[in-house]
Amino acid sequence: MSSTLANRMGTSTHISPLMHKAKRLGVASPDDLEEIAIARGLRYFGQASGFGNGNTMDALNPENFTNGELAIALMSPSLPYSLTRLRMAGAMLGAEDVSPPEILRLARLERCETIVRHIAECAFKVEPLQPLWATLLEHLPNLPPPPPDILPHPSRFVAMSGIDRTGRTNRMQWIRPAP
Secondary structure, eight states, X not given: OOOBHHHHHTSOOOOOHHHHHHHHTTOOXXXXXXXXXXXXXXXXXXXXXXXXXXXOHHHHSTTTSOXXXXXXXXXXXXXXXXXXXXXXXXXXXXXXXXXXXXXXXXXXXXXXXXXXXXXXXXXXXXOTTXXXXXXXXXXXXXXXXXXXXXXXXXXXXXXXOOEETTEEOOOEEXXXXXX
């Protein structure tokens, strides 16, 4: 059995209320969370191939399971460790309809404030004028950083340009779901 994100971060795994809600909606595995994110416009990570249990239609509805809930569920410390899932969580945090108060409440509930802070710090460097990131950083507790090499490097949350008509450039764009 693979270790959980909580184990990798040196904390204890707790029972996740958000994952219980997801299971009630038909989400059978972390892979289903990824498929829901892709179905909601996170095409950067691939095309949705169909859900493992065929019963996640309730979770697909953002009224039943918001993009904020999906973002936090993807980074749940109770899930097996996955850098891809953490990158997807960062992208879903950037969804247009994500509410800072909801994220702050869920981050505390799910014990992932350190992860949300890491993502917000990375995002703020790319999009300093985006109010979501500044609000999250202002209200999240200033916790000790996670152990090195556990959370994705800031460059893993962005799409970067290389060489274009104007020459060598280094433009970064936060990856987020298409509307």
